Amino acid sequence: MMKSIKTSLLGAAAAAMVFTLAGCGGGGSGGGDDEAAVLRRGISAKVDTLDPHRSSAKWENIVISDMFTGLMQSAADNEPIPGVAESWETSEDGLTWTFKLKETQWSDGEPLTAEDFVYAFRRIQDPELASQYSSLLYIVKNAAEVNAGELPPEELGVRAIDDYTFEITLEEPAPYLLGLLTHYTTYPVPQHIVEQYGESWIQPENIEVNGPYKLAYWRTGDQIVSEKNPLFSEADSVCFDRVAYYELEDSAAVERKIEAGEMDINNGFDGGRVDELKKRFPGWVRTTPGLVTTYWTFNSSQEPFTDVRVRKALALALDREFIVDKVLTPGYVPAYSFVPPKMSNYNVERPEVSFMDKSREARLEDARALLQEAGYGPDNPLTFEFIYRSTDDNPKVAPVAQANWEDIAPWVNAQILKQDTKVLYARLRQADFEVADGAWIADFDDPINFLYLLESDTGQQNYGRYSNPQYDALLSKASQTRDLEERAEIFAEAEKLMLEDYPITPMWVQVTKNLVDPDITGWEENAQDNHRSRWMCRKDLEGGSDEVADASLDD
DSSP states (O other): OHHHHHHHHHHHHHHHHHHHHHTOOSTTSOOOHHHHTEEEEEOSSOOOOOOTTTOOOHHHHHHHHHHOOOSEEEOTTSOEEESSEEEEEEOTTSOEEEEEEOOEEOTTSOEEOHHHHHHHHHHHTOTTTOOTTGGGGTTBTTHHHHHTTSSOGGGSSEEEEETTEEEEEBSSOOTTHHHHTTSGGGOOOOHHHHHHHGGGGGSTTTOOOSSSEEEEEEETTTEEEEEEOTTSTTGGGOOOSEEEEEOOOOHHHHHHHHHTTOOSEESOOOGGGHHHHHHHSTTTEEEEEEEEEEEEEEOTTSTTTTSHHHHHHHHHHOOHHHHHHHTSOTTOEEOSSSSOTTOSSOOSOOOOOTTTTSOHHHHHHHHHHHHHHTTOBTTBOEEEEEEEESSTTHHHHHHHHHHHHHTTOTTEEEEEEEEOHHHHHHHHHTTOOSEEOOEEEOSSSSTHHHHGGGSTTOOTTSTTOOOOHHHHHHHHHHHTOOOHHHHHHHHHHHHHHHHTTOSEEEEEEEEEEEEEOTTEESOOOOTTOOOOGGGOEETTSTTOSHHHHHHHHHO
16 A cells, blocks of 8 residues: 555656656756756657666666766766775785775665675676676676576675675776776666566666666656655765756757757757857857767678678778768768777777778779679679668768768669667667667777677677687787786787678767757766766856866765
8 A cells, every 4th residue: 555655646746747847948047946956968869778787878878877876986077986985905916806885875765785786796697687788797707607697696706795895806807997887787776676676676666776866757758857866975966956858869859949948968969060050059069089989780690791701892882081071070080990099008009991091992993892702793782781870960871871882883782771779779789680880989998898899708789799719819818918008919909800800890980979058067078978967067056066066076
């Protein structure tokens, strides 16, 4: 009976909240406490899950990381700072990390302990959960074997020494670990809630969190709303009372909301119209060089893309320079390698595909010859499908790519198909495609975060199911190498090998793209494009100044 009363009250409160948000106007111009206390964010695509262990989407992370805090957390500039952990020690061999935890609570008042972290690390490796991102944590001792069902979860390299001491044992040294621990795959989840409600634990009527905001309303295609969590350990430094997230893929709809004063932030815009947008929305356009590579994947697990000659021919034909100069957002650069230029721990001569310096005519000639060698021609045309995301600049690029491929010869027939972004990534994870668009933004600032995607045991995020034992061996060797310069050299050797095997074709390195109301304070550009709502405020809010964000960072 109590549960049904609680659910009913929550439903009524959520409905009232949504009505209030719908009536908010002003875009930061002031006009009432309810209006001023709400941060309104566009997140570009529909949310499939808000479970930290089931998600693999950047736009879902915007919501998830407003609700949960890991051992480490991201500052406004995305630098790792202490989260639930207050201090840590590392063994001499770099394999054992011991974290002392702050005394914090879940939003229902239950204490958060080291056992919650043990439970979470084991849960993401549970084979039955089938997490899309489990391989990101294969650096934890025995994680791959636990995920494969070859070892019990108790053999995973994590343990609670006591209620407030958590230990992680790694397979190999990881100089990037603190950055990785800001990622949502490492967040604690409330065991008492997950076990009580199962898959529905993440619904507004059930969820408990340890971060600055708690989910209050979620209806797909409408909006998601989170409310400030008063039991968050740093709640006093959080400015906004609520955050509303809009699942808007249509840039025109976003712009109408901005014009109507109903949007504060959107995580993207039509890059080809950047000058127009700067005039229409003065001060809103924000870009910075990002750790983001758009790359297209060939499904090397099925014909005709099991043949490297076919993969290379299609990579050769793509006119990256034209696409970047004439189609995309200013600031993008053509990509001839996978790891983006600004990546840390990679201070070596970067590998690039061998055809980079060839003319367009020479590339097309080579592509034609490769396809003919592979048996294609007028009597055996090459026909394939290219699927691409419905968001951002991608729909404008697809017909250019189609024309590029058909420039090889009349018997190359490329069919293009636009897909809802969420649907496209689901197809990628299932290897249900021939050639597909996609992008990767760094989860942490280290080359392994890109290169591991092509390892044979990575699983769902190795979209084309590429497998090369030599590549795997090089990454394994790099993982055991503590000297960062030597490690970088091995990474470069591995990347060069992979690039010449063409499981993917890098297309361009992106700048981050956001629309941000100039009245929003606490926003800081960063290459990983992470912007937590907790650091932001609005100029006209009481205490809503840059000093609020600065004080938060010093905690």
